[in-house]
Amino acid sequence: MRPYSPGLEGVIAAETALGFVDGANGRLLYRGYPIGQLVEHGTYSAVAELLWTGEWRPDARLTTAPIPGPVMTALRALPPTAKPMDALRTAVSVWGATQVLEWPPTPEQARAVTSFSPSALAAFARLRRGLEPIEPDPALDLVTGFLTQLNGERPDPATARALDAYFIVGAEHGLNASTFTARVIISTRSDIASAVSGAIGAMKGPLHGGAPSEVVEQLHRVGTPEHAEQWVREALDRGERLMGFGHRVYRAYDPRAAALRKVAESMEHKPDWLDLAIKVEDVALRVLAERHPERPLKTNVEYYAAAVLQGVGLTPDLFPATFALARHAGWTAHVLEQVAANKLIRPDARYVGPAERDLPV
Ligand code: ACO
Numbered sequence: 560m561r562p563y564s565p566g567l568e569g570v571i572a573a574e575t576a577l578g579f580v581d582g583a584n585g586r587l588l589y590r591g592y593p594i595g596q597l598v599e600h601g602t603y604s605a606v607a608e609l610l611w612t613g614e615w616r617p618d619a620r621l622t623t624a625p626i627p628g629p630v631m632t633a634l635r636a637l638p639p640t641a642k643p644m645d646a647l648r649t650a651v652s653v654w655g656a657t658q659v660l661e662w663p664p665t666p667e668q669a670r671a672v673t674s675f676s677p678s679a680l681a682a683f684a685r686l687r688r689g690l691e692p693i694e695p696d697p698a699l700d701l702v703t704g705f706l707t708q709l710n711g712e713r714p715d716p717a718t719a720r721a722l723d724a725y726f727i728v729g730a731e732h733g734l735n736a737s738t739f740t741a742r743v744i745i746s747t748r749s750d751i752a753s754a755v756s757g758a759i760g761a762m763k764g765p766l767h768g769g770a771p772s773e774v775v776e777q778l779h780r781v782g783t784p785e786h787a788e789q790w791v792r793e794a795l796d797r798g799e800r801l802m803g804f805g806h807r808v809y810r811a812y813d814p815r816a817a818a819l820r821k822v823a824e825s826m827e828h829k830p831d832w833l834d835l836a837i838k839v840e841d842v843a844l845r846v847l848a849e850r851h852p853e854r855p856l857k858t859n860v861e862y863y864a865a866a867v868l869q870g871v872g873l874t875p876d877l878f879p880a881t882f883a884l885a886r887h888a889g890w891t892a893h894v895l896e897q898v899a900a901n902k903l904i905r906p907d908a909r910y911v912g913p914a915e916r917d918l919p920v
Contacts (some may be wrong), residue, residue: 563909572904573742577610577892578731585811585857589731598818603702603726603888607673610731610892611666623695623704624674626650626682627657631692634679639687643680643880644768648759650679655752663898664751669891672755676887677701680880681708702726705884710872717827722871724822725864728815729885731892737761741890742897746904751894758890759883768882771865772875773802774836784838791842795850801843803862812857819863823870830869836862 564570579588587594590609597606601617608619626634633653637646654675660668682692685708693708702723706714714722732738740761741754762768781790794801806813823833840858847856868878 560909561907567906572739572906573734573893573897575734575893575896576613577896578733578889580733580808582806582808582810585809585814587728587732587814594728594814595818598724598727598822601727602700603723603730603885604700606727606730607670607888607892610888611669611895621670621674621701622697622699623678623681623701623708624671625695626675626678626692627654629657630654630679631682634683634686634692637683637686639689641683641687642763643683643877644759644763644883646683647676647680647880647883648756648763650683651676651752651756651759654679655750655756658752660750660752662748662750663901664745664754664891664894666895668751669888669895672751673887673891674701676755677705677884678708680877680884681705684709684877685711706871714871715827717825718871721822721826721867725819725867725871725881726885726888728818728860729864729882731886731889734893736764736767737886738890738893742893743904745894745897746901748901751891754894755887755890758886762883762886763879768879771803771861771868771878774862774865775832775869775875777802778832778835778839781835781839784835787835787839787842788846791839791846795846801847801856803840803859803865804843804847805856806859809857809859810855813859815860816858816863819860819867820858823863823866826867826870828870828872830866833866833870836866 576590579586581587589597589606590613592609604621605615605617605619607621608614608616630650630653633649634646637649651672654672658671678695685692690711693711695704695708699707699713703714703719706719706722737758741758744754744757745751781787791801823829840862844857868881873881
């Protein structure tokens with residue numbers, strides 16, 4: 560009997576040279592480079608190119624792309640109550656129907672979908688508020704363009720830089736569920752738009768798409784720094800989980816949280832609750848360690864992602880779709896890696912149904 564691993568836990572299902580998630584030591588490397596250095600010295604465009612091509616080109620530049628007519632028609636047809644993740648998944652699907660996406664997928668195709676999606680999300684976010692979408696400005700880099708198309712005004716450079724840092728830390732994270740989905744889809748010789756729209760569908764689930772908006776709600780419940788200690792202790796006594804702490808892989812401080820904390824602290828428009836967040840983090844780490852010294856629970860990426868996303872002015876319901884925009888680089892890099900040595904991904908299931916029997920005729 561071959562072993563069955565529920566959730567494929569512990570199963571090596573691919574080889575990758577893209578992201579190395581070193582949970583025991585709290586390290587995340589993209590093609591060998593530590594995430595902290597990439598955030599400090601890189602841009603999302605350079606990091607995306609690194610993932611796609613393996614080359615470090617700090618001056619690489621992506622811009623947002625125009626939205627094809629049929630995509631705009633589809634976005635206009637959606638109800639304003641549609642979830643931004645649904646709108647983004649739909650937009651990528653319609654976009655794919657307007658493109659000639661030949662096999663095998665190329666870095667050019669990866670650039671095209673990564674440049675298209677921010678325009679689509681910004682357009683939907685405006686349409687649902689009764690506002691007209693804004694055309695991309697090719698003079699702006701991808702993240703500045705996204706914020707401009709979303710808000711109708713150019714962000715200050717510090718704000719754009721903060722969101723760019725968030726995009727870098729969100730770009731890639733090994734063989735997570737959505738990335739695996741993208742690889743499965745492309746392994747059938749489908750196309751990059753199908754792989755990305757499938758990946759968005761996988762990321763939409765609450766077990767994957769992250770909890771930054773819950774971190775915001777948690778801080779609202781804490782209220783004030785003076786109340787932090789009592790709130791944390793009472794929440795743990797009630798058996799609740801502290802949002803933004805713990806991780807399946809990282810047993811040490813999540814290196815993405817460390818990079819984003821630095822960014823959040825240096826932001827011009829810090830959310831007014833950042834000081835509260837820092838206080839709650841100090842208390843939470845102390846109390847979690849005190850209660851279970853044998854079980855390390857440290858800050859995860861979502862904690863400071865919330866600060867950065869709120870600080871750049873995004874509403875919490877846009878957080879998951881913004882995470883999806885950032886992950887386009889990783890999804891598409893995995894697509895390229897998969898097709899470079901393609902083998903159809905087709906695991907087996909163990910049959911546990913009835914033995915052969917006759918129909919009751
Ligand atoms: N607060 C308090 N206790 C916790 C927390 C937490 N944040 N996280 C885990 N624990 C406790 C659990 O209650 C459990 O205790 P028990 O054994 O006494 O029942 C123990 O630690 C182990 O928990 P698991 O669920 O087995 O840990 P796992 O590694 O599967 O969970 C997860 C990881 C889901 C992230 C968890 O830590 C959690 O729920 N955190 C809060 C939500 C959150 O921040 N999510 C975003 C994660 S970042 C990301 O996924 C991109």
